[in-house]
Amino acid sequence: MRPLLTWSALVAAGIALQGRLGLAPAVWTALAAALGLPVAVGTARGRRMAPLALALVVVTGAGWLAQHEARLEAGLAPFFDGRPVVLTGRVVDFPEADGARRHVVVRVDRVERGAEVVAAAGRVRVTMPSTVEVDYGDRVRVRAVLRRPASAGNPGAFDYRDHLRRQGITAVATVSYPRHVSVIARGQLNPFLRLVSRVRAWVAEGLQASLTPEQAGVMTGLVLGERQDLSPELEDTFRRAGVTHLLAVSGLHVGFVATAGWRLLRTLRVPRVASALAGAALVWLYVLATGARPPAVRAGVGTTLGLLAAAVGRDRDLATALALAALVLMVQNPLVLFDVSFQLTFAATAGILLAYGPLSQAMAKLPRALAGAVAVTAGAQLGVTPLLAYYFQEISLVGFAASLIGAPLTGILVPLGLASGLLFHLWPGGAQLLAAVVGWGLEALLAATAAFARLPWAVVPVPRPTSGAMVVWWVLAAVALRWSELAPRWRRGLLWACALAVAAAWSAAALVPRPLEMLVLDVGQGDAILIRTPAGATALVDGGGRRVLDGKEVFNAGRDVILPLLRREGVRRVDVVVVTHAHDDHLAGLLPVLSSVPVGLVVDNGQGGSTPVWDEYLAVVRERELPRRVVQAGQSIVLDGETVLEVLHPPSVPVAGAGDGLNDNSIVLRLRHGQTAVLLTGDLEVPGQEHLLKSGADLRADVVKVPHHGSRLSLVSDFYAATGAAAAVISVGANNYGQPHPDVLAALEQLGIPVYRTDVHGALRWESDGTAWRLCPTRVVHPEEAYAC
Numbered sequence: 001m002r003p004l005l006t007w008s009a010l011v012a013a014g015i016a017l018q019g020r021l022g023l024a025p026a027v028w029t030a031l032a033a034a035l036g037l038p039v040a041v042g043t044a045r046g047r048r049m050a051p052l053a054l055a056l057v058v059v060t061g062a063g064w065l066a067q068h069e070a071r072l073e074a075g076l077a078p079f080f081d082g083r084p085v086v087l088t089g090r091v092v093d094f095p096e097a098d099g100a101r102r103h104v105v106v107r108v109d110r111v112e113r114g115a116e117v118v119a120a121a122g123r124v125r126v127t128m129p130s131t132v133e134v135d136y137g138d139r140v141r142v143r144a145v146l147r148r149p150a151s152a153g154n155p156g157a158f159d160y161r162d163h164l165r166r167q168g169i170t171a172v173a174t175v176s177y178p179r180h181v182s183v184i185a186r187g188q189l190n191p192f193l194r195l196v197s198r199v200r201a202w203v204a205e206g207l208q209a210s211l212t213p214e215q216a217g218v219m220t221g222l223v224l225g226e227r228q229d230l231s232p233e234l235e236d237t238f239r240r241a242g243v244t245h246l247l248a249v250s251g252l253h254v255g256f257v258a259t260a261g262w263r264l265l266r267t268l269r270v271p272r273v274a275s276a277l278a279g280a281a282l283v284w285l286y287v288l289a290t291g292a293r294p295p296a297v298r299a300g301v302g303t304t305l306g307l308l309a310a311a312v313g314r315d316r317d318l319a320t321a322l323a324l325a326a327l328v329l330m331v332q333n334p335l336v337l338f339d340v341s342f343q344l345t346f347a348a349t350a351g352i353l354l355a356y357g358p359l360s361q362a363m364a365k366l367p368r369a370l371a372g373a374v375a376v377t378a379g380a381q382l383g384v385t386p387l388l389a390y391y392f393q394e395i396s397l398v399g400f401a402a403s404l405i406g407a408p409l410t411g412i413l414v415p416l417g418l419a420s421g422l423l424f425h426l427w428p429g430g431a432q433l434l435a436a437v438v439g440w441g442l443e444a445l446l447a448a449t450a451a452f453a454r455l456p457w458a459v460v461p462v463p464r465p466t467s468g469a470m471v472v473w474w475v476l477a478a479v480a481l482r483w484s485e486l487a488p489r490w491r492r493g494l495l496w497a498c499a500l501a502v503a504a505a506w507s508a509a510a511l512v513p514r515p516l517e518m519l520v521l522d523v524g525q526g527d528a529i530l531i532r533t534p535a536g537a538t539a540l541v542d543g544g545g546r547r548v549l550d551g552k553e554v555f556n557a558g559r560d561v562i563l564p565l566l567r568r569e570g571v572r573r574v575d576v577v578v579v580t581h582a583h584d585d586h587l588a589g590l591l592p593v594l595s596s597v598p599v600g601l602v603v604d605n606g607q608g609g610s611t612p613v614w615d616e617y618l619a620v621v622r623e624r625e626l627p628r629r630v631v632q633a634g635q636s637i638v639l640d641g642e643t644v645l646e647v648l649h650p651p652s653v654p655v656a657g658a659g660d661g662l663n664d665n666s667i668v669l670r671l672r673h674g675q676t677a678v679l680l681t682g683d684l685e686v687p688g689q690e691h692l693l694k695s696g697a698d699l700r701a702d703v704v705k706v707p708h709h710g711s712r713l714s715l716v717s718d719f720y721a722a723t724g725a726a727a728a729v730i731s732v733g734a735n736n737y738g739q740p741h742p743d744v745l746a747a748l749e750q751l752g753i754p755v756y757r758t759d760v761h762g763a764l765r766w767e768s769d770g771t772a773w774r775l776c777p778t779r780v781v782h783p784e785e786a787y788a789c
Helices: 003-021 025-044 050-079 160-165 191-210 213-224 232-240 251-267 272-289 294-312 318-332 334-338 340-362 368-392 399-423 428-453 467-481 488-511 557-568 590-596 612-624 686-695 717-723 742-750 783-787
Strands: 084-091 096-098 101-113 116-129 139-145 169-174 181-185 394-396 459-461 516-520 528-532 538-543 546-549 552-556 574-578 599-604 628-630 636-640 643-649 668-673 676-680 703-705 727-730 755-757 764-768 773-777
Touching (some): 003 050, 025 050, 050 101, 050 169, 050 318, 050 334, 116 139, 139 169, 191 213, 191 272, 232 428, 251 340, 251 399, 294 318, 318 340, 368 467, 394 399, 399 428, 467 488, 528 557, 538 557, 552 557, 557 590
Parallel strands (some): 538 574, 727 755
Antiparallel strands (some): 084 101, 084 139, 096 101, 394 459, 528 538, 546 552, 668 676
C-alpha cells in the first residue's frame, strides 16, 4: 500500500472538483468541519473511519484551491480601474526577452495611487523596453496602468488569463518609457538563488559566445528551456517531428544532468553519500536555473529521492516519488493541476512506470539499452497521446521514432552544453573545443528532426477527444500492458466497463438531437461566422482579416483562429464558404481556409473591384479548382432539409454606395431553421439598408448581426425595427475605429434590443432546435447572460 499515492490522488480529485464547481471557501470549510469532527472522535475511540477520512482529504484539496483563488482575486482587483498606479515589489522570475521588449514578473507589496499608499499582494507581468536593466531579485518601482489579462475569446482557445493565473499572476501592465521603471535595490536574493541566477547567465553567455546564433538558440532551448531565440520555422520542425518536449526542460533533461553528475563524482571516487548529496544539490541548482517549471520540479523530487535511496542502498519507489512530487506541487500551487505541462509530465511518467516492466520483458532478447529506450519512449507516448490530442488536436506519427534518436542525442548535448557554457568563463579555448563537439551533435539532431518533419504524414489532425474517451484510452492501455497480472474477473470487468462507456457515448450522441449552431467568432476587427446544421453540414460566412507589420503577416484570422477551431470541433470539411464582400477584414482570413480545407462550394457576389485580396481569393479558387457560385437577391443556399440561407441582397443591379461601393453590395443572408432565423448583414451601410427596406424582403429575425461592426454609417433605425430582433450581435475588435458607434448602441437600446459584442463577450454561440433558441457568450459579463446557457 502506498499512502502517498492515495493522498495525492484524492487531493487532485478535490482540486478538480473545486475547479468544476467553483464554490466559496466557506462551503469547504463547513464540510471539512462536518467530516473532521466524526473522524477525530471515531479515531480516538479506535474505530475505522477510512471512508470519511478519505472524503476529508478530497474536501481539503477542494478547500485549498478555493482559498488560493480567493487570495488571488482579492490581491490587486481594487486597482483595475484604468488609473495609473506606482507599484513597488521584487522581480521574482528570470526576465524574458522579446525583441525590443522585456517581460518581468513583479511580486507587488505596495501600491501608490495619487496620495493613497496601500499594502497589496499580487503578481504582475510587466512589459517594458528592453533597454531597462532589471534582473531576478531586483526591487523595483513601476508606474503603469494595471489590467486584467485577456481571457479566451473563442471556445477552447488558449486562455491567456488562466495561463497567467496558474502562475499566480493576476494583472498585466505595459511600460512605454524607461523612466517609468526604477531599480531600488539590486539582487535581493539568498546566496543559493544568487548562485542560480549567475549560473544561468554564465551558461547562456557562454553558449552564445561559442556557438553560431542558430546553434546557440537551439542549445539555450535544450539546456535552459528558453525558446525566444528559436525561429518559428525551427519550432514547427520540432513540432512536426513530435519532439517539442526536447526544447522544454523536463524529467529527461534533469535525469541527464543527474546521471552525468553522479557518474562524474563516482569516477572521482567521491563517497556514495557525498555523491548523492552533491548530485541532489546539482539537480536543484539546474531545476531552479531553468525556472522551476512543473516537469523539472517533478523530476527534481523524484531524482533526489532516487539519489538518496542509492546513497543508503535502498530500492527506489518510483510511484511514491511521483506521488510526492505531485503533492508538493499541488500544495505550493493547487492551480498547477490544470497546467498542460504538469499534466503531460505526470501522464508521461505514469505511462513509463506502467509500461517499462512488461515491454522490457517482451523485448528481453534485444540489447538492454535498446529495450529500455523503446520501453520508456513507448510508455511516455501511451501516457501523453490523449492529452496531445485534447490540447493540440494533432498527433505526430513519427514522434516515437524521432524520440528514439533525439533523446539519446539530447542526453549527450545537455551536460556537454552546460559544461561548455560554464567552461567559457574559465577556459575559453577549452570551451571552444567542447563547443565544436556540441555543434556536431546539434547538427545531427537538427538533421534527424528535419528528416522526420519532412515526411508528408508526420502529423495528422485529430478532433478533440472527450474526457470519457481519454479515460477509456488509459484504461485499455493499462489493461493491455498488465493483462497477465490481472485476475480474470478484473480483465472482464474493465473491458466490459470500457465497452459500456463507448456504447453509452455513441448512444447519447445518436439519441440526443443536435441543434443548429451558429458561432460568431472573435476575430478582432472583422467578421467570421461558422454554421453547423443538425445533419452535419457546415458553412463559413466570411473569415476575418489579417494584420501586417513591417511587411510580415503577424496575424491571420483564418490561420490563427478558424483553422484551430475547426480542428477542435472535428470539422474536416466546409460545405459552403460565403464571401459577403471583397474587403480584407472579411476575406483575408478565408485564404488559409480555402487553401487547406476541403470545400464543397464557394459563394460570392462577383463584385471584387480592384482589391488585392479579391485577386488572391480568385487565384486560390482557380488553383484548387473549387466550385464557385455568384449569387444575388432571391436565390437561396440549402444546407440541409431544415436549414436554408436565403439571399436577400445584393440586387441584380448594384446599389450605388459610398467609396468603392463594396459594403453596400454585401451579400445579406437570412439563416432560417424551422421557425427561427438570424439576419447576417455583412458591411451594409445606409444606402444598402434603405434599398433592402424598399425591396420588401423578409427581414424578420430572432437575432440580427449589426452591419459594418456597428459603424455610424450603418445606422438606420427602421431597418433594425423591421427585423423584430430580440438580440443583436456586433463583430468588432478593439475600439480603434470608434466602433460600435454610441449612436448605434443608443438606437438599439431604444428599440429594446440587447447587444452582444465579440470584443466584450468573445465568440457568440446561437443554438436553435427550430422553435426555441438561445444565445450564449464565451465570456459572461452579466450573470443573467449565463442563465440560459
